[in-house]
Each structure stands twice: as structure tokens, then as C-alpha cells.
Amino acid sequence: MTAEFISSDKQEEETGAQEIFGLKxxxxxxxxxxxxxxxxxxxxxxxxxxxxxxxxxxxxxxxxxxxxxxxxxxxxxxxxxxxxxxxxxxxxxxxxxxxxxFASDASANTVLLDMTQLVNRINAGVQGDDLKAKITKFEPYLPPAASAAKAASASLDPDILTDTSFGPSLAGKLRRKKFKVEFEGNFAQTRNFMRNLELLQSLLVVRNLKSELISSTQAIEVDFVKGKIIPVAQPETKIKTAFDLHALLPLKQEEKPPTPAPSPGAK
CATH class of the missing domain: 1.20.5 (Single alpha-helices involved in coiled-coils or other helix-helix interfaces)
Structure with missing residues (x-):
């Protein structure tokens, strides 16, 4: 009886189950x-x-x-x-x-005064004008008329360095004042003058230096006993020295080339 009851209930459940698309x-x-x-x-x-x-x-x-x-x-x-x-x-x-x-415009304009003071110091204590050192020539260099006219027509400063005498990299980046100078004195005075000339201004440049002997005198005495001529002092020489003096100056503010702009990577 029990088996039949379970089987009957199971059958009822299976019979009562709904189906969707054939699936119970x-x-x-x-x-x-x-x-x-x-x-x-x-x-x-x-x-x-x-x-x-x-x-x-x-x-x-x-x-x-x-x-x-x-x-x-x-x-x-x-x-x-x-x-x-x-x-x-x-x-x-x-x-x-x-x-x-560099030299300044003021120092370039007083070069002759500075050199005169230098010569005066060299001559301190020297007796006699013939024995004193002296500046015999000091002339500012004037550019040829054609070059001056060309510079004026182009509104350029005639002092601007346009040649490559101081190297290609400095052309157009400096100004220069030139002077023709002649100096006379003995060997010691000439050496002293040229040595101290470098101390007047760092960028004074000497070019075309030429020296020549003007005169030489020798003090002597005669030894009649021995029949000899004996020098009694150092010979007095006079040397003429000529040179071109270049005073190098920076460009004026309005003449300076524009500063290049920094590269984009440096922003």
C-alpha cells in the first residue's frame, strides 16, 4: 500500500507540473x-x-x-x-x-695726457733737455675720405672695427681708435716707456713698432802715458721709436647687436 501511495503522489506531481517549450x-x-x-x-x-x-x-x-x-x-x-x-x-x-x-672713450681721449705724465716720470731727475725722453709725434688716425663718407652715408660709427686685423670673430664687435706715435730717448728710457705704456690701459695695442738709432756719443779720456783712448762712461744713445697705437673700445649701447632669442627647449 505504501509503495502504491508514493508512486501515486509522484505521478500526481509529474502530472500537475507545467510545461514550457516542451520543458516540464x-x-x-x-x-x-x-x-x-x-x-x-x-x-x-x-x-x-x-x-x-x-x-x-x-x-x-x-x-x-x-x-x-x-x-x-x-x-x-x-x-x-x-x-x-x-x-x-x-x-x-x-x-x-x-x-x-677695454679702454673707455674718456681714457682714449686722454691717451696723450697719460703718455705725457709717463714721460715726465721717466725724466724725473734727468738734467739737460738733450738727455730727456720726449714724445715727438702723436697724431690720431683719420680714415680716408672715401671710407669716412661711406660710413657717414650708412650711418655707421667710423671707429667700428670692420677689418680682421684682430681676428674675424671681432670684426664689427669692437670700436678702435688709432694713433701714430713717435718717441725719442735712450735705451733705458725707451724700454721703461714701452713697458709702462702697457699699464696705462689693458687693451692698448702696439702695432708696426720700428726703432732706429739716431745718435750715439761716448765719453772718453786719453792716456798719454800709455797712448790709449779710454772710455769713462757708458755710451749715450738716442733711439727713435715709432709705432701705431690702437685703443680698443666696446660698442656703444645703440651699436650692440641684438641678443639672440633662447631656443624653444630652454623655455
Missing amino acids: LTTQVQAIGIAVLGILLAGGLAYQFVLPEFQKGGEFKQKITESKQTQLQLQAQIQKKAEAEAKQEEAKQRRANVTAM
């Missing part, structure tokens, strides 16, 4: 369907809400990485700019140091 909706099938539906629903919710958040997180991380890279690039540019400014400042300081060595 038993309790087990329904449970599986509900589980699958829950998984699909969870997947849909994850796709709709969770996945975009993950994407936003990835985009946020990417933006952080890009921001760090941009920051590093900005720091590198700032460092390059600082280095470029430091180099520019160093170049300005070097230029100032070199410019300080």
Missing part, C-alpha cells in the same frame, strides 16, 4: 531557472553599474599617470629654463669682465 517546470527546473535569472540579473547590474565604475577608475589612473608625466615635463622645462638663465647670466658676467678691460 519541475521544482528543480524552477530552482535552476531562478538561479540563472539571478546570475543574469547580477551580471546586468554589474555591467550597468559596476563596470562603468571600473572604467572610470582606469581612466582616473590614466589621468593620474598623464598628470605625473606632465608634471615631470614641466619640472624638466623649468630646470632647463633655470640652466639657460644661469648660462645667460654667466655670459653677461663674462662680457662685463671683458668689457671692463
Whole structure:
């Protein structure tokens, strides 16, 4: 009786179960369907809400990485700019140091006075005008009329160095005043004059130096006993020295070439 009752109940359950597309909706099938539906629903919710958040997180991380890279690039540019400014400042300081060595317009205009004072110091204690050193010629160099007219028509300073006598790199970057000088004195006076001339101004340059003996006298006495002529002092010589004196000056402010703009990488 028991077996028949169970079999009868099982048959009733199977008979009472609904079918969809030929599939009987038993309790087990329904449970599986509900589980699958829950998984699909969870997947849909994850796709709709969770996945975009993950994407936003990835985009946020990417933006952080890009921001760090941009920051590093900005720091590198700032460092390059600082280095470029430091180099520019160093170049300005070097230029100032070199410019300080040049003659100035004031010193170039007083060269004759400075040289006269130098000669006066050399002659201190010397008796007799014939024995004193002297400057016999001091003439500023005047450019040929054609060159002066050309410079004037082009509104150029005639003192600007246009030749390559001091090197190609200095052409057009310096001014020069030239003087023709002649000096007379004995050997010691001439040596003293030329040595101290270099101390008047650092960038006074001597060119085309020529020296010639004008006269030489020798003090002597005669020894009649021995029948000899004996010199009693050093011979007195007079030397004539001629040279071109170049005073190098920096360009005036309005004549300076424009400073080149820094490269884009140095910004």
C-alpha cells in the first residue's frame, strides 16, 4: 500500500507540473531557472553599474599617470629654463669682465695726457733737455675720405672695427681708435716707456713698432802715458721709436647687436 501511495503522489506531481517549450517546470527546473535569472540579473547590474565604475577608475589612473608625466615635463622645462638663465647670466658676467678691460672713450681721449705724465716720470731727475725722453709725434688716425663718407652715408660709427686685423670673430664687435706715435730717448728710457705704456690701459695695442738709432756719443779720456783712448762712461744713445697705437673700445649701447632669442627647449 505504501509503495502504491508514493508512486501515486509522484505521478500526481509529474502530472500537475507545467510545461514550457516542451520543458516540464519541475521544482528543480524552477530552482535552476531562478538561479540563472539571478546570475543574469547580477551580471546586468554589474555591467550597468559596476563596470562603468571600473572604467572610470582606469581612466582616473590614466589621468593620474598623464598628470605625473606632465608634471615631470614641466619640472624638466623649468630646470632647463633655470640652466639657460644661469648660462645667460654667466655670459653677461663674462662680457662685463671683458668689457671692463677695454679702454673707455674718456681714457682714449686722454691717451696723450697719460703718455705725457709717463714721460715726465721717466725724466724725473734727468738734467739737460738733450738727455730727456720726449714724445715727438702723436697724431690720431683719420680714415680716408672715401671710407669716412661711406660710413657717414650708412650711418655707421667710423671707429667700428670692420677689418680682421684682430681676428674675424671681432670684426664689427669692437670700436678702435688709432694713433701714430713717435718717441725719442735712450735705451733705458725707451724700454721703461714701452713697458709702462702697457699699464696705462689693458687693451692698448702696439702695432708696426720700428726703432732706429739716431745718435750715439761716448765719453772718453786719453792716456798719454800709455797712448790709449779710454772710455769713462757708458755710451749715450738716442733711439727713435715709432709705432701705431690702437685703443680698443666696446660698442656703444645703440651699436650692440641684438641678443639672440633662447631656443624653444630652454623655455
